[in-house]
Amino acid sequence: MTRGYLRRALVPLIVLALAFGPGLSGCGYKRYVQNSTYDYGTKQKSDPKMLGSRMYGTATANPYQHDNNWIEYSSILSANVSNINGVAGALVFLTDKNAYVGMTLDWTATGTKKTGGAGSREQDNTGSNEGVYNVDNGSPYWNNQRIAGPYNSYFTVNDHNQISSELKQTIAVQIRRIAPTVQEVHISANQEFVNHLVQYAQEAWAGRPLAPWHDSFNQLVKHQFEAGNEVPTPINVQKLQHAGGADGTIRPNPQH
Known part of the structure; x- marks a missing residue:
């Protein structure tokens, strides 16, 4: 793990030490932590993280809610969500209707x-102790087209419904504060989902338009949040399959 991860992991311990200073009892500390963004599991009735209406997930009865007309990567929202306690990193995309968040977790x-403890984690990070990436076969190699993997990676959660409602509410409130016109906020830490999203982000980072990947993106979010049947082909694979035009713009297969 990186030094940044270790630094973030130490913050709760520092808060603990300060909290038991003069003027704050053990009960007061317990309540303080439960109300903070270091605790997404206690679910106290008066927890400020859950006050007000639900800000994430399906909010309308529109059957075409994920038929987005345009998409853009938001560096501002991605940075803000990445700074939320418990989130290792996030990619946030805005559309004419929604905000979509793909993230990894760091258990800070x-x-x-x-549900589930350490035994239910999807990542095996023991290879770092042996100086390898893949502890099963000893390989030191990492696929740099992926933001998360099964080894030596920040953590993912296969089913987005298993992410704490308090964490999702915290993220959604932050997004709506900056982008108040968003209709719905959809959040996932699914490994396949975030690895697809990083390729859309790479297009944006390189200054290339996301319009050619519009249909592919809609297919991806429908698969993740509407249980769609098909996952789109990753952008890097589509680029290998379908060459661009004379202007150098990559054009994906219309079927995707």
Whole structure:
């Protein structure tokens, strides 16, 4: 893990030390932590993270809610969500209707996943102790087209419904504060989803338009949030399959 991860992991311990200073009892500390963004699992009735209406997930009865007309990567929202306790990194995309968040977790906050303990984690990070990436075969190689993997990676959650409602609410409130016209906020830490999203982000980082990948993006979010049947072909594979025109713009297969 990086030094940044270790630094973030130490913050709750520092808060703990300060909290038991003069003027704050053990009960007061417990309540303080439960109300903070270091705890997404306690679900106290008066927890400020859950006050007000639900800000994430399906909010309309529109059957075409994920038929987005345009998409853009938001560096501002991505940075803001990445700074939320418990989130290792996030990619946020805005459309004419929604905000979509793909993220990885770092377990610096408790209760980020609704059920299951350390044994249910999808990543095996023991290879770092042996100086390898893949502890099963000893390989030191990492696919740089992926933001998360099964080895030596920040953490993912296969089913987005297993992410704490408190964490999702915290993220959605932050997004709506900056982008108040968003109709719905959809959040996932699914490994396949975030690895697809990083390729759309790479297009944006390189200054290339996302319009050619509009249909592919809609197919991806429908698969993740509407249980769609098909996952789009990754952008890097589409680029290998379908060459661009004379102007150098990559044009994906119309079927995607």
